[in-house]
Amino acid sequence: MQEKDYILRLIKSCTQLAATIVTGKNVMESLVGKQKNSVSISESQMLSIMINKYIEEGEINKAENMLFQEIEKCKSASNLETALLFYENLSKWSEKRLKQCNFSKREIVEGIEDVKKLYE
Template identity: 30%
Template sequence: MFEQDYIMRLIHEMVRAFLKLIFRIDSDNKEELIFDEKEKEEEEKYTKLLNLIDEGEINEAENKLLNDLNPKDIQYFKTALMFYSYLNGKDTDFLEEHDFSRKEIMEGLKHVAAVYGYESMAEVLLSMMSE
């Protein structure tokens, strides 16, 4: 239980740091996470991904997210960060029931960071947070 809570906090803080540093968004302020008018297509994709998660289709949702990654589309990086944050908010029982784990969330987050060129930043954040 302690390890799960620890990983959950690491994921939360990592997403929070990326959103703050790259997008100047405070993830604790939900209004700042809302998509603007130019991002309606991203919002639709994000909503579909969240619906899949809620239906227990976590692996399918993550596969769709990863298939749409485009290192030239930085706004999709924000979508991916919010996706993993939302997934991280699910309780451990829900994740286990649908064959997913917090470690898989962390690995997915690190993979997405690497695709967008932030792999070393992710490693630094993780090492700082784990001290």
């Protein structure tokens, strides 16, 4: 049964793609236009998603830079929460793991202090 459903979804997707190519419309516009469902993500949610992505990739400095850019634009409670969760998460890492990502426990403390100054 699942295989049949999968094949039907695959056929539907291919048909939609072919129709989109023939009509010259953007694929996403066509699909979104047909589907009345929409997903809404706030800027703070997107920030959290991006920071977690960078953390998973070991790009801690990139995540921290993005965090501070957003805080400087908007000193919201949600950005403060994201910052505190970011540093709390990193504080659980070993110094060795942080070093592999070009970061340190000292930088965590400095980062928290910098966030604190921005919100004073």
